[in-house]
Amino acid sequence: MNDMAKTKPYGSWLSPIDAALAAAHDGHPAFVGFVGDEAWWTEPRPVEGGRRALVRRRPDGAEEPVLPAPWNVRSRVIEYGGLPWAAVARPGDPRGPLLVFAHFTDQRLYAYEPDVPEAEPRPLTPLSGVGGGLRLADPQIRLDRGEVWCVLEEFTGEEPTDVRRVLVAVPLDGSAAENRTAVRELSDGRHRFVTGPRLAPDGTKVAWLAWDHPRMPWDGTELLVADVGADGTFDGARVLAGGPGESIAQVDWARDGRLLYVSDRSGWWNLYRAAPDGTATALCPREEEFGGPLWQLGLNWFAPLDSGLIAVVHGTGASALGILDPETGEVVDAAGPWTEWSASLAVHGTRVAGIAASPRSAYEVVELDTRTGRARVIGAAHDDPVDPTYYPEPQIRTFLGPAGREIHAHIYPPHHPGHVAPGDELPPYVVWAHGGPTTRAPLVLDLAIAYFTSRGIGVAEVNYSGSTGYGRAYRNRLRGQWGIADVDDCAAVALALADEGTADRARLAIRGGSAGGWTTAASLTTTDVYACGTIIYPVLDLTSWQGGDTHDFESRYLDTLVGPYADVPGRYEERSPARHADRITAPFLLLQGLDDVICPPAQCELLLERMERRGVPHAYIAFEGEGHGFRRADTMIRALEAELSLYAQVFRLDPAGGTPTLELVK
Structure with a gap:
């Protein structure tokens, strides 16, 4: 910290990281080949x-x-x-x-x-x-x-x-x-979902993954293998591995023609090699993840090399790029500053390309030369748009939640190279609930987080129960508990920060998009922890969402997150924030894309109907041309500035540099 740092209240620090800069750096490279x-x-x-x-x-x-x-x-x-x-x-x-x-x-x-x-x-x-x-x-x-x-x-x-x-x-x-x-x-169309086919090196066999409702791919998938006829048809498709309680996340062929796949049968996504009869051997059995949730088709956490070695993305709560020797089980990790690797690997000869980031750098395309062990950035190179001393300095923390369960989180305290707060002031904090919910918040540079921390507002990213990266048991903690376990975990982290003197108990907020929007809204209806919240393209009404208000992929997701509707209809009613708008007493901001088919605008409209004339300050901004996840710069700018204005009004902050005032209605 600069010895000449000026003392100014939290939330009033002048930052060079404005909303336009954060929007311009939103998103990251993907699908390298x-x-x-x-x-x-x-x-x-x-x-x-x-x-x-x-x-x-x-x-x-x-x-x-x-x-x-x-x-x-x-x-x-x-x-x-x-x-x-x-x-x-x-x-x-x-x-x-x-x-x-x-x-x-x-x-x-x-x-x-x-x-x-x-x-x-x-x-x-x-x-x-x-x-x-x-x-x-x-x-x-x-x-x-x-x-x-x-x-x-x-x-x-x-x-x-x-x-x-x-x-x-x-x-x-x-x-x-x-x-x-x-x-x-x-293929014969008998499975609801399939991944793309992977052809064996000799062209005689093909493998792919499949699953059916009500399972999601991280619940249970099947690995199918078929013979490829001379006319290019698939014959004799058969299940080689997997089932209702085993998630196989990726399948591919080694250069010698043996089948490789990632399965969580041990409780962790590990890499296996299959014999022709289906007998499988774990190549590197560890309590680590060598795979992840299949939210998109074509994700790959491993890639076989011509040498017989295998490039792998692996880790617990974070990830590294390693080279696995399948005969010894030894993994040698690539050196470098990167602490997070995407599920996108490509190989060519002795070269491995991937997409990686760190708390000090955004995602960039990185190449590893397996002959020399040298890794270097080859594309989308991170270039600091501002002095990196304005970036947050995150902490990896583990908190104790209900029943003593562990909760993993990343804490980003307010940070500015030229400002400190008065010694008797505690900072406001915003809990960030990630989407999914079956995914996690990675520990990487995010200028949207820096937008707040560099102004004197702390951020706490919570990898609540159900998050990936910590084994199947951690994921399964959310089964039947969506709207309870995630809410409790976020609240536990927020209150722990307040109890230890890190955060101001009176100035806590929560925000999230998609499933994180659900957790945010559910938190505002069931707890008194937060002074306000930002709800972004959320799930708000479980009954309509499972009844046809969403797309096919997630149309049965609630069977595991909440329970089958036919068995527990009351649970759907009781947990839906839109059905209990009368419980919301904290101001909130609602952001929605009008083209969203996953969490459609009707969900927001139902909540807003029930908030009319209740006297709770709130704002609703709907964006034309935006779907599930904002992608346009002007949208992201307006959304960030509106969010900051909400916190400024509720926490009584005085943002430096001027921010458009969000009009809150009652």
Whole structure:
């Protein structure tokens, strides 16, 4: 801390991290892959309407977009999407690489040759006017057959659950662009959900994952293997592993033709190698996670190398990139400052590419040379937009909750290089409840957090019961307890911070989006811990949400989080914040995308109806063109500034630099 630091109250510190800066750095690269010697990946463009650009790294190190705006490389399969592109280098072919990608606007699959002058993307799949249409994800290009193998999501009616998913082969010649019957189906459609097919090195077998309602993929999945006929058909599909109580998160083939998969049968997602009869051996049995929740199709936590070694993302509550020797079980981790690795790995020869971040750096594309052990940033390099002394200095903490259970959290105290608060003042704190809820808050640099901490407002990210990264037992603590265990855990952390003198008990807030919005709203209806809250694209009414108000993927999620509706209908009523608006006494801000099909605006409207004339200050901001998760810069700017204004009004702060005043109605 600067010896000349000025004493100013919390919440009044002048920060160079404004909402526009935080919005410009929102999101991170994803879905990295090699195309010949080049690394390619997708990247967010908040100032370009929130599109996802596909970027390539040329051999000379230059980064450039593969497709110009407005092309948006993003799939909507299961609404959360998945791997939206595949490309092959075609060495010796003067046309260069061939790219296949899903375009967000119409969800058609397109083929494109970026190195061919004047080339334009050409559609490979048709449009459909039924329901949500045709959507595709997790493509694998088969040049030998002139096809793309991928997952097809096909709506058969107007309801969100009128849908089927199958593995298909899409002709590369464009013959299916106007003809659905030209899309060849590979699987029998008997499973509600499938992941993309993974072909064995000799081309004779294929493997994929499948699951059915009411399970979510982290509850139980099946690993299927089939023979591949000379005509490209799948024959004799059979279950090799998995079941209702075993989550298999990824499957792939080693270079020697043996099957590899990640399973949590031990209570932790570990890596296994299967014999032809299905007998499996754990390659590195540890109480660590070598996998995670399958929220998108095409995620991968491991990637087999030509040498027989396996690149793995693993850890407990955090993650590292390691190289696993499957014969000895030894893992050697890559050196470097990164403490969090995404579920996106690609290999090429002795090179491994991944996406990593740390508390001092945002996500960037990193390459590891397994020959030398050297890791370096090769794309989307973090570049400090402000002096890093303004970044928060997080603490990894474990608190005790109800019944003495452990609660993991990241605490970000207020931090500013030029300011301190009066010695007799305790700081305001905002509890951040992550979405999912079956995921976790990673310990990485987030300028949205820095936006608050650099102004003198602390943030506590709580990985409450149900979060991933700590084993299946920790995840299962939320079964039947959604709206209770998550609420209790967040409150326990907030009150512990107040009791130990870290936070001001009278100036505690809570915020979250999606499932975190649910936890926020549920906290405001069932506790008196918080002075206010920010509720972002939330679940608010369980009865309507499970009754058709959401998309198919999560339409039975509540069976495990709350309990089957037919068995416990009263529980759905009792826990829904929208049904108990009379219990809300703290001011709140409600933020919603009008195009959200996962947590639709009707949920917010129901709550607002019941808040009318209750005298509780609140505000509602709905954003046109935004879905589940804000992607446009102007949206994110307005949302952050409105949130800060809420805290300023409720906590009686005087933000420096000026912030638009949020109008609160009663």
